[in-house]
Structure formats: structure tokens, C-alpha cells
Amino acid sequence: MLSHYKAFASRRRDPATKREAVLQTAAHLFLEKSYSRTSMNDVAERLNITKPALYHYFRNKEEILLECYRLGTTLIEEILNDIASHCGTGLEKVEAFVYSYANVMTVNFGRCVMRLDEGDLSSDALADLRNYKRKIDRRLRSFIQEGIEDGSVAPCDAKIAAFCIAGAVNWICQWYEPEGALSAEEIATQFARTLTQGLARRPRKES
Amino acid sequence: MLSHYKAFASRRRDPATKREAVLQTAAHLFLEKSYSRTSMNDVAERLNITKPALYHYFRNKEEILLECYRLGTTLIEEILNDIASHCGTGLEKVEAFVYSYANVMTVNFGRCVMRLDEGDLSSDALADLRNYKRKIDRRLRSFIQEGIEDGSVAPCDAKIAAFCIAGAVNWICQWYEPEGALSAEEIATQFARTLTQGLARRPRKES
DNA sequence: CTGATATCTTACCCATGGGTAAGATAAATT
DNA sequence: AATTTATCTTACCCATGGGTAAGATATCAG
Numbered sequence A, B: 001m002l003s004h005y006k007a008f009a010s011r012r013r014d015p016a017t018k019r020e021a022v023l024q025t026a027a028h029l030f031l032e033k034s035y036s037r038t039s040m041n042d043v044a045e046r047l048n049i050t051k052p053a054l055y056h057y058f059r060n061k062e063e064i065l066l067e068c069y070r071l072g073t074t075l076i077e078e079i080l081n082d083i084a085s086h087c088g089t090g091l092e093k094v095e096a097f098v099y100s101y102a103n104v105m106t107v108n109f110g111r112c113v114m115r116l117d118e119g120d121l122s123s124d125a126l127a128d129l130r131n132y133k134r135k136i137d138r139r140l141r142s143f144i145q146e147g148i149e150d151g152s153v154a155p156c157d158a159k160i161a162a163f164c165i166a167g168a169v170n171w172i173c174q175w176y177e178p179e180g181a182l183s184a185e186e187i188a189t190q191f192a193r194t195l196t197q198g199l200a201r202r203p204r205k206e207s
Numbered sequence C: 001c002t003g004a005t006a007t008c009t010t011a012c013c014c015a016t017g018g019g020t021a022a023g024a025t026a027a028a029t030t
Numbered sequence D: 001a002a003t004t005t006a007t008c009t010t011a012c013c014c015a016t017g018g019g020t021a022a023g024a025t026a027t028c029a030g
Helices: A015-033 A040-046 A061-085 A090-105 A107-114 A123-150 A158-170 A184-197 B015-033 B041-044 B061-085 B090-104 B108-115 B122-149 B158-170 B184-197
Strands: none
Touching: A015 A040, A015 A061, A015 A107, A061 A090, A061 A123, A090 A123, A090 A158, A090 A184, A107 B090, A123 A158, A123 A184, A158 A184, A158 B158, A158 B184, A184 B158, A184 B184, B015 B041, B015 B061, B015 B108, B061 B090, B061 B108, B090 B122, B090 B158, B090 B184, B122 B158
16 A cells, blocks of 8 residues: 655645545545545545645545546446457356456456445436446346357346346455455456356366 | 335324334435435435434434344344255355345345445444454355365355355345346346356256 | 745635424323 | 323534635746
């Protein structure tokens, strides 16, 4: 956990890195204590400055939050595009999705997207975020549907299956600790395996 | 969605049903808007009374929240006990857990346990809740471990597998809508199947 | 070195919301 | 019917926290 208070050690004019320091610190606190329980004073204190100084870098508190969501959704967008170009069976796409998405859920801004309370957003931003989440869901569902059609996925309700998988990976941002015992890599690998192959031992062809 | 404002239509002394009306209304709002965004005024308004009247039935706002958690954890406790007595393979216990737990996550007070922000609790209550959540995790993990030992579950890291399954079922309370298209029954059934058997088509012995 | 400008601080405003004091009113009790 | 008592309301207190006004100070350009 880097400390970004050094960015404000001097009054040297360097808005870009100072803005970044504010953003990182705020995101960290939002994930730790939630957005609403993090006051602008809390953010300022961590950076060894006072509250009004923050308003040189962000118009208001929500603008910081929006930036967190923006960076997070960009990360997700990248993996979705990767997978779309990634040719293979529906099941392979689902597996790739789980693996990549699980990794994103262990990165700070990625965690923000699913961990922070969307209800803290203004109605416009909330509508946008909801649309984006629906888009992710549609994508995952289409991978599953593809799999059912090409025979790689067992027949099932794609909608429910998508919720099932999305839940497993989205929940990661609720319990994952960057300094914890489990690495993002091992989590992603086993999630991909468990969700596609199931918990039960397969009768033939052990992997 | 029942309206409980009728409970306060008359001043007849009936504290039990009035307290229940407050609790149900509050739980409903907590799930809809979150605890912190629900003011005591909001609760009172729904019941056609004024804020101070609420304090005849609950000492403070947090006492309402605690009651929500208490009722929810009781529901979970019941299913855990049922499964423990339910003899069978580890896999069968996991399957039973997923099925029952998914159902609980569609009931209002059950949803409260995993959907409401635990950070809104006082430190004592928070510690209790965290302990209880750890207990659930240990139980699920032990079912999986049992399965690995009796051969019904494929070898894997029980800790990660437990997080995977818990995530899928806990997430239900984030998207489930009581008046929605999907019934609790079909969700629970397919979740139990998908999480144990996996998304991939099984090579032999189709179910 | 000097003036201009970005940066940051002190002191404040005000809306929100949990909670309470004190009194009004209706229901139960006698 | 009178009185007690639970119930509920009006009016208020106060802590928290987002945001701003106005001024101080350090940095940079010339």
C-alpha cells in the first residue's frame, strides 16, 4: 500500500501526479470504509493536506467516485474485447472470462466497480453504470448460449448460469485482500476450473 | 409488498404488531435504499406516523438493523443444522447447502445478512457478524473437504472453492427481485446443479 | 528580484439526519 | 365519568460532513 502523501510534500506545481495521489488515496479509503463513510477530510488527512485543497483537483466528491468507476470499467472493457476476438468454443470463452475477470476483481479500480455502493451515484451516472453492468451480463450470457449451441456447455438456462458465474467472480472483491495468503493468479485459475468443470469429480478423463 | 401502515391506523395498544410493522417496513427500505440512505423519517412516513413514534418500539436505528441481522442469521442457522444432520457424501451436503442457502437469499431477512453494509454496525455487533460469517465459511469448507476425502469432490483447494460457491449464492441477494421473472425454486435448483456439476457438458452419464 | 499565479489554509455556511423534551390525545382501567 | 397511562406529535438540539469565501504563501516566469 503506497503512501501518496509525498506528492504533496512540496508546493511544486505538478497537478497531474497530485490528482493521481488524491484518486489513489480516495479509492483505497472507499474500498476500506465505503464511499459514504469516507469524508473529504479523511482523504485530505491521509495526504497531509486540508480538505479545501482537494477541490483544486476534483470539482466535488462524486467526481472522484466517477473516476474510480471509469478506470474500473475500462479494465473490464479491455478483457471483454480480448475475449471477443479470442476464437474458441463457448465454454472456452466463459473460462477465459472467469480467469480475466477474476484478476480484474483483485485490482483496486476493478474492485471499485462491483464493491462500491452504486446507490451513492447521482441518477445519471447510476443509469450509465447499470447499463454497463447489463452489457457485461449480456456478454457473459452470450458466451454461455454459444456454448450450449456448439455443445461445449450442458443445456441450462443461460440467464441463471450467467448470474451464478457473475456472482462467484464479483464476490471476490468482497473478500480478497491484496496482502492476503491467496494470490490473484491461483484464485483466477481455480475459479475458472471449478465454475466450468464443477466441484464433483468427473467420472472419466481426469484433468 | 404488503403495506404495514394500517398497523398504525388506530391508537389501539398493540405493541407487538406495531413493532413488527416497523421492522418489516424498515427492512424493506434498507434493502431498497441501503441502511444509511434510509432515514428514520422515511420509515415513519411509510407507516403514516412521525419519527419520534418509532422510538416507542426500538431504542434507536441500529436496534432495527440488529433485529434484521438476527432474524436473517436465524434462517441460515436452521439450514446449516438441517444439513449437518443430513447424512450423505460431501458433495451431497454442498448441493443441499447451495439449494437451501439460495432460497434463504431470496427472503427479505435472509437478504439483509449479505446485502446490507456490515460497516454500518457498531464495532461489537460487527465483530459478532464477522464471526458468524466465518462460521458459515468454515461449515461450507468442511463439506467440501469431506467431499474430497470421500471422493465425491474433485481434488482442489477447499478454501478457494468455498469462496467460489459462497460468492455465487451470496450474490443472489444483489440481483434477485421478489416480483421478478425467476422463482426462488428454479434459481436454487439450477445453482445447485451448475455449481456441483459445472457448466461444461459431462462426457458420460448425462443427467 | 519582482510581480503574477497556482496552491493551500483558516474560518465559515448550511443541509441532513439521529435523537430527545415536553406536551397533546386517545384508549384502557376503575 | 374520571383518571391513568400508553401513544403519538410539535418543536427542538446538535454532530457530521460537503462545499465555499477570502486570504496567506510558496513557486514560477520574466
